[in-house]
Amino acid sequence: MNAYKYERLLLPDILKGLAVILMIQVHLVELFALPGVVDGITGRISLFLGGPPAAPVFLAVMGYFMARSGKECQSGLARGLRLLLWGFLLNLGMNAHLLVKIFSGGIQLNPWPYVFGVDILFLAGLSIILIAVFRQVFGHRIAPWLILIILLALPGSFLPAYTGDQPWVRYVLAFFWTNEPWSYFPFFPWATYAVIGVAIYLISQKFPFGEFTSKGLLYILTALLVIIAVSFGWGFRVSVTLNEYYHHSILYVLWVVVFMMFWTIAVHLATTGRHDTEVVCYLRWVGRNVTSFYVFQWLLIGNIGTAIYQTQNALALIGWFIVIVIGVSFLVVLWRRLKPRGLKE
Numbered sequence: 001m002n003a004y005k006y007e008r009l010l011l012p013d014i015l016k017g018l019a020v021i022l023m024i025q026v027h028l029v030e031l032f033a034l035p036g037v038v039d040g041i042t043g044r045i046s047l048f049l050g051g052p053p054a055a056p057v058f059l060a061v062m063g064y065f066m067a068r069s070g071k072e073c074q075s076g077l078a079r080g081l082r083l084l085l086w087g088f089l090l091n092l093g094m095n096a097h098l099l100v101k102i103f104s105g106g107i108q109l110n111p112w113p114y115v116f117g118v119d120i121l122f123l124a125g126l127s128i129i130l131i132a133v134f135r136q137v138f139g140h141r142i143a144p145w146l147i148l149i150i151l152l153a154l155p156g157s158f159l160p161a162y163t164g165d166q167p168w169v170r171y172v173l174a175f176f177w178t179n180e181p182w183s184y185f186p187f188f189p190w191a192t193y194a195v196i197g198v199a200i201y202l203i204s205q206k207f208p209f210g211e212f213t214s215k216g217l218l219y220i221l222t223a224l225l226v227i228i229a230v231s232f233g234w235g236f237r238v239s240v241t242l243n244e245y246y247h248h249s250i251l252y253v254l255w256v257v258v259f260m261m262f263w264t265i266a267v268h269l270a271t272t273g274r275h276d277t278e279v280v281c282y283l284r285w286v287g288r289n290v291t292s293f294y295v296f297q298w299l300l301i302g303n304i305g306t307a308i309y310q311t312q313n314a315l316a317l318i319g320w321f322i323v324i325v326i327g328v329s330f331l332v333v334l335w336r337r338l339k340p341r342g343l344k345e
Helices: 003-032 035-039 041-049 055-069 073-094 096-103 120-138 142-153 167-173 187-206 214-240 242-246 250-271 278-288 290-307 314-338
Strands: none
Touching: 003 035, 003 041, 003 055, 003 250, 003 278, 003 290, 003 314, 035 041, 041 214, 055 120, 055 187, 055 250, 073 096, 073 120, 073 290, 096 290, 120 142, 120 187, 120 290, 142 187, 142 250, 187 250, 214 242, 214 250, 278 290, 290 314
């Protein structure tokens, strides 16, 4: 295996590791930070960093690895169903403190949006099922996957909102497109990014990225930077306006694709030849354990957040970030040693 191929295979893990670290900081800001911090420049920067470089990249890398694995449809379906189950268990776990307060009468809130909140694990499970099924139909043909990307990105803006009086319908539809407050990652348009990951893998097999020199990548990076700079005001606004971010249009999908290309090349250039450094090794390790890392960070942040909701200043958030990252890392190491055989990321 040549050096470039070795580095290319490590890059997705580094990207996943960065994505989940960025998710941790934005979750801390959303739950722990004082309202003045959230609404200020610090909070807005945090929301942006927890946006385009985080969830879309995580999903694209997931799709990339799934396309690369070549596993049978049945294996993909089983993995997708496991993630759906993990999603429900995570909702119960991360909101355990809050749910106890609700059911004991300490807080007057509707518990069901917290039980059925559409977080990224649900989306990942549904996306994996989608890819497993369509891979049987599309195979390695690129064009159908590109068409599917468009079909997934478009409907969210046009599908009707549910106006009936059946609560269970609202909870079901929230997994797919409706603009409910607890629908953070609806299938439309978010599954688009997982399919983009599949397309990236297939394209890379026909047009190897290794043909680009570092100088050539710098030229591409500069061109992408110009596009991002010209449209950054709009892209930044959508990224930090949470309801618009969670239920964005195909235009924003295109903007995120450009940003992801820029981010991927930038990370590649920044880490090439540095894979033995402590920071890069840690990010690779986080990326390879991304599911457990994500679960544990929410279990800690969610339950602590109930006790100190929106009470922490910016300096305290830095301390909490260090504590959470160290604590989650310890829990992941412990989990890897104790988890039953057969459970995989």
